[in-house]
Amino acid sequence: MDFRRIEWIFLVVFVGLNIFLGISYFQAQQVDLATIKSGDAATITDITRDQIKLPRLSKKTPKGDYLASQANSALTAARTNLVKQQVSISEGDYQELQANLDVPITLKKNQELRQMKTFVKNNVYHGKEYEYAPALSNGERVVFAQHPQAGLIYDRRAAVTLHVSDNRLVSYTQTYLTKLNILRDHLSLMSEQDAVIALYRDNDIPNNSAIVSTQLAYSYLLDAKGSTVYVPAWYIGVKNRSTGNVTVKRVNAITRTVMKNRNDS
Numbered sequence: 001m002d003f004r005r006i007e008w009i010f011l012v013v014f015v016g017l018n019i020f021l022g023i024s025y026f027q028a029q030q031v032d033l034a035t036i037k038s039g040d041a042a043t044i045t046d047i048t049r050d051q052i053k054l055p056r057l058s059k060k061t062p063k064g065d066y067l068a069s070q071a072n073s074a075l076t077a078a079r080t081n082l083v084k085q086q087v088s089i090s091e092g093d094y095q096e097l098q099a100n101l102d103v104p105i106t107l108k109k110n111q112e113l114r115q116m117k118t119f120v121k122n123n124v125y126h127g128k129e130y131e132y133a134p135a136l137s138n139g140e141r142v143v144f145a146q147h148p149q150a151g152l153i154y155d156r157r158a159a160v161t162l163h164v165s166d167n168r169l170v171s172y173t174q175t176y177l178t179k180l181n182i183l184r185d186h187l188s189l190m191s192e193q194d195a196v197i198a199l200y201r202d203n204d205i206p207n208n209s210a211i212v213s214t215q216l217a218y219s220y221l222l223d224a225k226g227s228t229v230y231v232p233a234w235y236i237g238v239k240n241r242s243t244g245n246v247t248v249k250r251v252n253a254i255t256r257t258v259m260k261n262r263n264d265s
Helices: 003-029 033-049 074-080 112-123 192-201
Strands: 063-070 085-090 096-106 130-132 142-146 159-165 168-174 181-188 209-224 227-240 246-252
Touching: 033 192, 063 209, 074 085, 074 096, 112 130, 112 142, 112 159, 112 168, 192 209, 192 227, 192 246, 209 246
Parallel strands: none
Antiparallel strands: 063 181, 063 227, 085 096, 096 168, 130 142, 142 159, 159 168, 209 227, 227 246
């Protein structure tokens, strides 16, 4: 295939992506913001009437971008940089590194998270680029999300997942994103309060619950012609006050729509 044909295919794909993103952004801007704001106070009143406990929510509207990444082979270099670990790498839609520790690390009571943060920082390939992600973690796994300069990313393609057995850190898996391309930059995003209101209006916050966490991060949106597109999203932790169970919900911070959970997040 000659260079001109490759260049043409790339241009078509790029334009197609931007048309899709432009339509999404245009539709979001057609919402009557004045009407939304006038109803916010009444909605907050309804939320408290339904015995939903809220923290102090910010009304600040941050900025964000559409980002795109492509598969890479960066983790191949980790084989020679990691010591006291048995390392293997699987290839698929993206690279995943699996590492078993030669000597498992015993986690001390009340110091577990501090120990795991130190381990990731000092013993994982580009470990300083990852930070603890409580919204992605649970009793079976502890997840650290990649945080490059472009922003925090909550996705299985950009994570370190630690595996603990009998209170010992025994192994981990890692994925890694390299270059991130900005498709549309500095878009106005919904506020933290707007995200909670959107969830409530979508009937995604049950009565007698509590909002226990909020986090703005980049979330998987779609795959297109070899690229993965990410969109800013609010991750909202909703706790059932009867059972104590916490469910994390996502809201697209640009289109203001609830994103249904899927395996890619």
